[in-house]
Amino acid sequence: MSAPLLSADRGRCIGAGMCAMTAPEVFDQDPDDGLVLLLAPEPTGADRAAARMAAGLCPSGAITLHEPEPGLS
Amino acid sequence: MSESVHTVTALPTERRSGCPFDPPAELLDARRQGPISRYTHPGGKPGWLVTGYDMVRSVLADPRFSSRKDLMNVVDFELPPAPPGEFLLMDDPEHSRYRKPLVGKFTVRRMRMLTERIEQITADCLDAMEKSGPPTDLVTAFAKPIPTIVICEILGVPYEDRASFQEQIDSFMGGEVSDEELIAAYTATQEYLARLVAAKRANPTDDVLSELTDSDLTDEELKGISLILLAAGFDTTANMLSLGAFALLRHPEQLAALRADPALTDGAVEELLRYLSVAKTFHRTALEDVELGGQTIEAGTTVVLSYNTANRDPERFTEPHTLDIRRQAAGHLAFSHGIHQCLGQQLARVEMRVAFRALIDRFPTLRLAVPADEVGLRPEAADIFGVKSLPVTWDTK
Numbered sequence: 265m266s267a268p269l270l271s272a273d274r275g276r277c278i279g280a281g282m283c284a285m286t287a288p289e290v291f292d293q294d295p296d297d298g299l300v301l302l303l304a305p306e307p308t309g310a311d312r313a314a315a316r317m318a319a320g321l322c323p324s325g326a327i328t329l330h331e332p333e334p335g336l337s
Numbered sequence: 338m339s340e341s342v343h344t345v346t347a348l349p350t351e352r353r354s355g356c357p358f359d360p361p362a363e364l365l366d367a368r369r370q371g372p373i374s375r376y377t378h379p380g381g382k383p384g385w386l387v388t389g390y391d392m393v394r395s396v397l398a399d400p401r402f403s404s405r406k407d408l409m410n411v412v413d414f415e416l417p418p419a420p421p422g423e424f425l426l427m428d429d430p431e432h433s434r435y436r437k438p439l440v441g442k443f444t445v446r447r448m449r450m451l452t453e454r455i456e457q458i459t460a461d462c463l464d465a466m467e468k469s470g471p472p473t474d475l476v477t478a479f480a481k482p483i484p485t486i487v488i489c490e491i492l493g494v495p496y497e498d499r500a501s502f503q504e505q506i507d508s509f510m511g512g513e514v515s516d517e518e519l520i521a522a523y524t525a526t527q528e529y530l531a532r533l534v535a536a537k538r539a540n541p542t543d544d545v546l547s548e549l550t551d552s553d554l555t556d557e558e559l560k561g562i563s564l565i566l567l568a569a570g571f572d573t574t575a576n577m578l579s580l581g582a583f584a585l586l587r588h589p590e591q592l593a594a595l596r597a598d599p600a601l602t603d604g605a606v607e608e609l610l611r612y613l614s615v616a617k618t619f620h621r622t623a624l625e626d627v628e629l630g631g632q633t634i635e636a637g638t639t640v641v642l643s644y645n646t647a648n649r650d651p652e653r654f655t656e657p658h659t660l661d662i663r664r665q666a667a668g669h670l671a672f673s674h675g676i677h678q679c680l681g682q683q684l685a686r687v688e689m690r691v692a693f694r695a696l697i698d699r700f701p702t703l704r705l706a707v708p709a710d711e712v713g714l715r716p717e718a719a720d721i722f723g724v725k726s727l728p729v730t731w732d733t734k
Binding site: 278279280281282284285286288292293294295296297298299317320321323324325 | 397398433436437440441442443444445446447667668672673674675676678679680682683686
């Protein structure tokens with residue numbers, strides 16, 4: 265099996281909250297330390313689009329999107 | 338080899354007359370010439386000025402560029418390291434030692450829980466405005482008190498100290514006082530914060546500063562942290578509220594759309610952040626030789642990053658000089674990018690969403706009380722852009 269669509273690196277996370285704000289169904293912040301919590305590693309539909317945007321907005325590069333390139337499978 | 342490159346000898350000191358919301362013309366021109374220009378720091382040291390969106394963003398994410406105050410190469414004497422706790426001017430691991438204990442206290446969820454309280458604070462300000470009647474200065478009646486009261490409550494400044502505390506921070510943030518007054522106000526604020534930290538350690542109350550005493554941070558460090566939370570959390574939001582109100586009043590069709598549809602509020606706040614970019618420039622210093630846009634930034638050279646031109650880059654934002662509250666403004670650099678991205682951004686968003694909404698709902702006939710070109714702007718040299726005052730009026734029933 266391939267890797268899940270999303271992964272989040274709590275070591276890189278700086279807790280800015282961009283992901284929890286942009287894709288609240290996919291990401292949250294740990295109430296104790298404020299760092300990223302991945303709620304849904306395989307989002308679909310609108311949540312997937314929001315997750316893609318969150319990955320692009322993350323200030324510390326803590327979110328990785330493993331999306332297969334179109335045409336390769 | 339270096340390609341020929343545009344040169345900017347000094348940062349412009351004025352905006353074009355009639356264009357208070359646009360970055361100075363010389364800066365926009367520099368960006369048109371290319372994302373990076375040669376630049377001379379005011380102290381005479383050679384440097385670089387980055388004005389293009391992609392390049393500003395990539396420098397901010399690049400660990401080869403340092404935020405350290407003591408490495409800044411802009412004057413011909415050595416700058417001291419940042420005081421304990423002032424982590425904005427530090428690199429990791431020092432920066433993250435200070436930021437980490439704060440992060441959980443400024444999450445999206447925790448800041449949204451403050452919504453009701455911020456609505457109450459805003460309503461109190463608007464009640465007072467309504468009671469005293471038009472005209473009024475929106476800076477003193479609305480834009481300053483809201484973020485001041487909020488940050489005081491977060492830090493746990495006792496109610497009876499707020500008036501004198503606000504006066505102190507006003508004088509060292511406004512940029513309109515003499516050096517002596519500035520130093521006196523700064524010293525008084527430092528002393529007050531030192532007493533506050535000691536008081537919270539002795540008798541913890543329900544606020545962020547008290548919570549932070551339960552960590553390995555020293556009193557001196559907590560004082561430094563409190564100072565940057567204040568500096569970052571008060572002047573920025575206050576200027577966004579007043580300049581944002583000014584911008585909305587100058588774009589009546591946008592204001593009408595926002596008034597008619599509360600669902601536009603969150604997007605309007607992001608667009609105002611992009612369009613106004615009140616925190617205009619930050620510095621980074623190269624730790625090693627770095628290639629940027631065909632130029633070599635030599636190790637030890639300090640780069641000025643222009644956030645307001647980056648947020649007006651047509652390669653990133655279509656029609657960048659148009660205020661359009663319906664656009665997708667996400668990705669703007671108003672809160673910076675990289676490991677130093679604004680810690681309090683989720684608080685600022687809640688404050689702006691609540692305050693703009695309440696202001697326009699409460700005063701449907703709100704308008705400037707003076708011609709727009711008579712609204713006094715802060716000097717371009719101020720760290721945070723804004724208006725000095727914003728006289729407004731409205732129809733009373």
